[in-house]
Amino acid sequence: MAQVLEFKLPDLGEGLTGAEIVRWLVEVGDVVTVDQPVVEVETAKAMVDVPCPYGGVVTARFGEEGTELPVGAPLLTVAVGGPDADRTPGEDRRPTASSEASGNVLVGYGTSKAPARRRRVRPGQPVSAPRTTPAPRTTPAAGVLDGPVPVISPLVRRLARQNGLDLREMTGSGPEGLILRADVEHALRAVGVQQVRKDRTAATEPHARTAQAPTPAAGTAVPDADGDVRVPLKGIRGAVADKLSRSRTEIPDATCWVDADATELMRARAAMNASGGPKISVLALLARICTAALARFPELNSSVDREAREVVRYAAVHLGFAAQTERGLVVPVVRDAHTRDAESLTAEFARLTGAARSGTLTPAELTGGTFTLNNYGVFGVDGSTPIINHPEAAMLGVGRIVPKPWVHEGELAVRQVVQLSLTFDHRVCDGGTAGGFLRHVADCVEQPAVLLRTL
Structure with missing residues (x-):
């Protein structure tokens, strides 16, 4: 039995x-x-x-x-x-x-x-x-078959199901007809516009016969009669919103920044990649510089225990990095980053970024960070004032690396320039410590040979 x-x-x-x-x-x-x-x-x-x-x-x-x-x-x-x-x-x-x-x-x-x-x-x-x-597997309420329709992620399938869209009637814009989130959102906007027109027609023509729109699932972001959209803050987006709000509420942060000549760093990277083997990423070099700077200024690799009124300085550097995905911003964590070389960091960044985009990061890979590196230069911007990833004490922001006029060895020249910004918790250190950390990072960017002291 x-x-x-x-x-x-x-x-x-x-x-x-x-x-x-x-x-x-x-x-x-x-x-x-x-x-x-x-x-x-x-x-x-x-x-x-x-x-x-x-x-x-x-x-x-x-x-x-x-x-x-x-x-x-x-x-x-x-x-x-x-x-x-x-x-x-x-x-x-x-x-x-x-x-x-x-x-x-x-x-x-x-x-x-x-x-x-x-x-x-x-x-x-x-x-x-x-x-x-x-x-056959069907969802009667939505009429969407959960069959072999190629979609980029389960979230896309769920978004279509919740809004009554039949994926089999859609043509994806991705490779080999792969249905992307943008395809579903475009279809939803089209449905929303049609419904707004129907609602307005019903209001101006009392005797007009209009079709009844399907009732959206709870928590679904759909346009209202005015075309406005309410997006629920839930799941990962909700957690990020809560963490950022808590950071602003609890942490008395301050930001300092500096422009640095990254020409020699880029030349060093080109020489590394020309020697054969796996390619080294700029992010990995910046991460290696971060861990070297944190060894000199351990105050920034810490957090504040409010209940005990203590600053907890961590022995290991678990380096978080901001990764943008279609489900929102996530911060995967590279464990024991201080023990890794540039090649190992490159591989781990690539692995975690792939997992972030596919939605397969584990809770362990998203928690436990002690310091965060934010490369917002990938969005084509020069500077930013990052919000600290609570409960950490600092975040290093990196802008885009672009050719700019620069005084080099007493003469005006075109150099590869990057803006670096450090947002820090003023409870764990003063401006002198934060400035010393940022200056050391800039020195390593301008003269990569400085890193040889710590390798």
Whole structure:
């Protein structure tokens, strides 16, 4: 006889108390294996797959896509040890609660065994899923088939589903017809304009017969009658908003800045990359300079414990860097950046940036930073006054590197110039320390050989 076990939303760690269901990966009646991802959720820090610790047949799901659930709320129930459970693909044994439960459900860090399969939609590939009886997957309210339509991310699929858009009727602007978020947003704007016109027609022509617009899902950003849009501050965007507000409220920050001649740094990078091997990024060189400067000025690699009224100086440098994604700004963290060389930093920046854009960063990769590097020069701007990433004590901002007139060795010349800005918590140090840190960074940018002292 089968035993029905309830799987609850696990403790996500890092102070997280809940998550929003983005996409169910299994249906009622599906056969699941131990540690198979069953639902994709978005927390305030990342989008992650939740693995089920039981093997068996899914008998119930709790919560529709878009629903927010607290930690400990039921996610689904699984019949373990029943006859249907014997039909797990690739296996011919009866799962039991003891033999088929891993007990390892910490989101974002993996489980004890690799998942047997992942039902993610890939461009040009069909979705495969184990079923006891074949049946089409549809969402009656939205009329959107969750089939092999190529989309850039699950969030795009959810956005279309919540607003009643049929992805099969859309033509994507991405490679090989890949549907991008911009395609869905363009379609939503078109629908919004049409609805505004209908509303105005109904107001001016009482006897006009207009179609009833579909009711949008809760929390969906759609234009109102005036064309205005309200975007809910939730998920990652909400968490970022809360953190920035807290930073401005709690931290008495100050900013200093300096222009630096980056010509020699760029020449050094070109020489490194010409010697063969993996290419070194400018961001990696700036990160290496940051860690060298923090070794000289450890006051800035710290945070303030308000309750204890203490400044906590960290022995290790866990370097955060700002990364812009379609879901908002995130700050992945390079662990132990002070122990890495430029090549290692380049590889880690590339890995974390890719994970940020795909929405697969884990909570551990988004927390625990001690200092942040913000390269806003990629947006084509020269300067900024960054907001400190609470609870850190400082952030270094880097503008674009562009040719400018510069006095070099007593003569006017065209040099590669960059503006550097440091925003710091005035509680952890005074202006002399902050200025010394920024000046050392600028010296290393202008004369990379200065770094040889610390290598």
